[in-house]
Amino acid sequence: MSTDTESRRTERTISLGGTRTGRSETGQTVGPGAFRMLALGCVLVLLASIVSVLRDVTQVVGGTDSLFVLAGTMLLAATLLARLIRPRTATIAAVTAASLGFAYYLEASGVGVGVVLSATESLLADVVTLVTGLSLLRTVEASALTLGLVPAPVFLSWYLALRGRYALSVLPGGFALCFLVLTGDAELTITLIGTLAALGTVGFGELDRRGGSIAQADLLAVLFALIIVLSLSVTFVPGNATGPVTLDRGGPSSLEGAIDSAGQRSGFTGQVDLSPEVRFTVESEQASYWRTGVYDRFTGDEWVRSGQLQSPNGPINSPPGKYDVARQVVTAETELGVMPVAPQPLSVSKGAAQYAEVTRHGQIHPSTTLIEDDSYVVESAIIDSDPASLKQAGTNYPDEIEEYYLQLPEGTSSEFDDRTATVTEDADNPYETAATIESYLRSSKGYSLDIEQPNGNVAEEFLLEMDEGYCIYFATTMAQMLRAEDIPARYVTGYTSGQQVDDNTHVVRGLDAHAWVEVYFPDHGWVSFDPTPSGERDEVHLDRLQEARENGRENVDTDESEDVPIRNDSDDGSDDGRSPDPTEPGPPDNETDPTNPDDPPNSTDPNGTNTTDPTRPDPGTTAAQDGDGDDADNPLAITIPREFLAFTAVTIVGLAAAVHRTGGRELYDRTIGLYWQRRRDDPARDTERAYRRLERLFEREFRPRRPGESPRAYVSALGAQAATTLPTDRSAESGSQPRSQGDPQSRSDFRSDPQARSHSQSPPTPDPTDPRVEHVLACYEQAIYGTGVTPDDAATAIEFVDELARERLPFVGPNSDAASNADRP
Amino acid sequence: MTDADPTSETVLETPPADETAVEPLALSTVETIGTDIAENVSRVIVGHEDVIDHVITALLGRGHVLLDDVPGVGKTMLARSIATSVDCTFRRIQFTPDLLPTDVTGVNVFNQQTREFEFQPGPIFGNIVLGDEINRAPPKTQSALLEAMEEEQVTADGETRGLPSPFTVIATQNAIEPNRTYDLPFAELDRFMKKLHLGYPSPEDEAELLGRTVGTHPIDELESVTDRKTLVRAREAVSQVQVAKPVRKYVTRLVGYTRENAHIGVSPRGAISLLRASQARAVVDSREFVTPDDVQVEAPVVLSHRVKTNDRARDGSDIVADALERVPVEERDG
Known part of the structure; x- marks a missing residue:
C-alpha cells in the first residue's frame, strides 16, 4: 500500500515540477541535454541583456551597428575557439581584448594610452565615479567606451559556457552587468533578466552536471521569485531618480521637478502641476x-x-x-x-x-x-550681439562644439528631418533658422500642462504628432530641429525672471520654472531662444498664483512681493515698448532680432517680469525640491497594473515552489486541515486521514507521538496523562460525581453512550479517553492493519474528529458546554 | 532420569493425516481457551499474569518457552500447571550433566519376544515437554533437542520419527551456578520462541502464595480446561490471523535495527517467531488482526535472547528496548 502511495507521490512531484518552472516546453522528458541547452540559453540571455543596455547608449551616441557586429564576432570567435584553445589562453585573449577596448576608448577620447602610466589615479577616480552612478551616457566618449566594453565579457562568457564551465561563465557577463547596474544604465527589467539568466545558468548548469531532475528546479524557482520580488522592493543601488530600481519614473510631477529633479538628467513627464512657492x-x-x-x-x-x-x-x-x-x-x-x-x-x-x-x-x-x-x-x-551680427556669424563652428552639440539619437526619423527642412527652407543663415523654428513652434503648438507623456522620441512626437505641450517639449523640439539642421544647440533649464518687486529685485517662484534653448554662434557664443508661447504660459501661471494666494498658502510671497500687484499678462503683451528693453538679456531678446518683424519673440517677450500666474487647481501640489514629491498619477496608473500582475504572478510561483520545498502541505494539514476533511471514495484513506487529524489535535494539547509509539499506545499514554492532570478540575466542575478516568467500568459506560459523554465533557480539548477517540482509533487499526473499514465507519470516524476538532474552537466549544451545563440537574 | 509419569503408557498419536484436516477454531473460542488456561494456571501461580499470558501465547503460537530464573520462583510449577491445564501428553526431562541424547530421544531396544529391535520413544515424545534445568546437560545432549524443537521430529539410528502434535517444550534454566552449567548453544536458544523471567513475587502475592501452601498443593487439584485436539485447532486459527503489510514492515524494521546495532541481531526465525507470538497475542486481545501493539508487547521476550552484544554494559534486552523506542511504528512519507 505504501509503495503505491510513494510512486503516486513521485509522479505528482514531477508533473508539478514541470509546470512550476515555467519552462514546460521541456516537459517531463528533461534529460541532461535539455539542461545544457537551457544553461546555454541563459548565458545568451545574460549577454543579450548586457548588449541591450549598451545598445541603449549607442542609440543615443551612435555606433549601434558596430556594437552588434562586435558582439556577433565575439560569439562566433568563442564558438570556434571553444574546442581549440585552453581556458588559460582564452582568458588571456579576453583580457587582451578588454585592454584593447580600453585603449581604444582612451585614444578616442584624445587622452592617449600613455595616461594609464601617467595618471592612474585619475583613471581610478573615473572608474569609481562610473560605478557610483555616473551613467555611461554622461561620459564624454560614450560610444568608444561602449564598444570597448563589449568584447571581453561576451567572448569569455560564451567560451566558458560552451566548455561547460557554467558557474565561471557567469562571472565575466555578470561582472559587466554589475558594472552597468552601478553606472545606472541598466534598467530594472534588463537587470532582472540578466540576473535571472545568470542564476539560471548556474542552476541549470548544475542540474546538467549532476543529472538532476526537473523536480529539483523548485529551489531555482524560489530563488527566481525571491530575486524578482526583492529587486522590486529594495533600493540600494546608486542611481538617479530614473535609475534602475524605481518602478515608476520617479515621482516629480511638478514642472520644476520634471525639469530639475536630477542635476545630470532632465527627463519628461506628462501632466505637471505648478508650485506657487x-x-x-x-x-x-x-x-x-x-x-x-x-x-x-x-x-x-x-x-x-x-x-x-x-x-x-x-x-x-x-x-x-x-x-x-x-x-x-x-x-x-x-x-x-x-x-x-x-x-x-x-x-x-x-x-x-x-x-x-x-x-x-x-x-x-x-x-x-x-x-x-x-x-x-x-x-x-x-x-x-545684435541680430545683424548674429546673421553674419557664419557656420565656422569650433570642433568641440560640433562634436557635442549636434548629437541626435540614432533612429531619428527622416520625417522629422523633412519637416524641419520644410519649416526652415526660407532661412538663409543659422540665426534665421533658429528664429524661424522658434516662431513656428510658438505659433503652431499650444501651451498646456495637462498632456500625456508621449512614447518614443519626444522631439519627434511633439513636432509631428502633438498639438500641445509645455516648455520642455518646445525647447527639446527646437534644440533637436536645430541639430537636424546642423546648428549646434543645447537644452537649458532654469527659471524665468520672475516677479519684479522693485527696480532690481526679482522674486522667483516654483511656477516660474522653465526650459529653453541656447544656440551657438561663432564668435558670439551661446544665445538663448525661447520657443514656448509666452502669452498662454503666463496666463496659466498667473491663475495658479492667484488661486494660491486666495487659498492663503504659505510661502507664496516674500515680504516685498506681497504688496506689489502682479502685472497682468495683457499689460505685458500690450507693453510693446517694454520688450525692447536693452537691459534684459533674456533669450529672444528684442534687441537681438528687431530686423525680423514677423518674428514672434519680438512682440511677446517670454521673460516678462510677471510670469507669476497660477492656473492649476491643485493646491496640494508642491515641487519635488521640497522633498515631498507627489505621486505621478498618470504614468503610474497605466504602467502599474501590468507590472503588478507580473509581480504577483512571480510571487505566487515563488511561493508555490517554496511551499513545495518546505512542505507547506503539512502546514495546511496543521491549520485548515484540522477542522475539515474532504471525503474520498476510499474509506481506508479517509479513516487514516481522520486519525491523523485526531493525532494533530492531541499533538497540540499534549505532545506529538513518538516514532516508536503505536497509535493505541500513544492514545492510552495520553489518557493516563490526562487522568493525572484533569480529574481535580473535572470533579470540581461537575460537582457531585467525581469521575475516575482510569476506571474501566466508567469508561465502558461512556462508550455505550457517546452522546452523553460528549455533552458532559467539560474540558474543550480532545479527551484521549473520549469514546469517539476509541472509535476512530479502532477504525484506523481496522483500516491499516485489519481487513478494512466500511464506508459508514469511515464516515463516522471523520464526523467524530470533526466534532472533536470543533469543540476546541473558541466559540463552538464553550457553547456546547453551556448547553450541557444547562441540561445538568 | 525420566519422570515416571502415569500417562507415559498412553498410546502416542502421530497424526500426519490428522494435521492436514485440521479445522481452525473460531477466534473467539480461541480467546476463551486462552482465558480459561490463564485462569486455571493462576490458581497455582500467584501473580505473574504477564508471564502466564506469554506462555499461553507461545503455546498458541507454536513456540517453545525458556524460563530463566533463580531456583524456587515457580518455574517448574508454572510449566506443570500449563501442561495440566491442557489434557494432553505431558513429559518431563530432568537434565543432568550425565544425560545422554538417547535418554531424550529414545532408543531401539531388542524385543526378546518378537526378536526384533523396537523403538522405545524417549521422553521427548510428548505434547508438552518440560525440560527442567536444561542448561545442566552438556552440549551433546542439548543437540538432541535441536531437531525436535525446530522440525518436530526425531531421528534415531537413521530413522526419522515425527513428534506428536502439538509439541511444545517448556524448559527452565538455572540462572545461577555458572560453574556447573553449560551455556545453551545459540542455535538452540534461537529455537525458543520466548525467554521469560518470573522474578520474585510482590509482597502481597507472596503472602497469598504462602497462604495457599497450607493443606494440599493446588496443583494436585488442578483440572484440564481443554484438550489436545482443541489446542491443535486453536493453533491453526491463530496461524491464520491477519498480519498486514505495515506490521510486517514494522517487524522487519525492528529486526533490522537489532542487526545494525548489535554484534548478532535477530535471525529471520526470530522475526517469524515474533509474528507468530503477535498473532497469538492479537487473538488473546480479541482482535482478528495484528497491530503494532501486539508486536511491541511480544518483542522484548521474543527478541532479547536472540541478540548478542559485545558491550558488557548492554545486553540484548537493552537493544530491543532501544529498537522499540526508536524504530518508527509507521512509515512516514517516504
Missing part, C-alpha cells in the same frame, strides 16, 4: 532667465549632461564675442538644489565658490543643497 530672489539690475542646468545629450526621452563637475578655480570660460558683465545677488528662499544664474556665469563670489561646481558647459551647480537665506554673488556675461 517662492524659490529665490535675485537682486540684479538686469532681468534675465535664471539658468540652472545645461544639457547636451538627448536620448529620445531625456536630456543628459555629459562630463563631470569641477570646482570653479579661476574664471569660467567667457564667451568669445562682446559681452556686458552683470552682477547678481541670489538669495535662496527655500531649500534649493540648484544655483540659478544669468547665462553665462563668469565668476562666483569667494564664499560661494567653496560649494559651487562648474560643468563642462559653464553652468554652476551647488555641491550641497542651499538652505533658506543662503546667498551668493555671481557675475555673468550678457552677450551683446
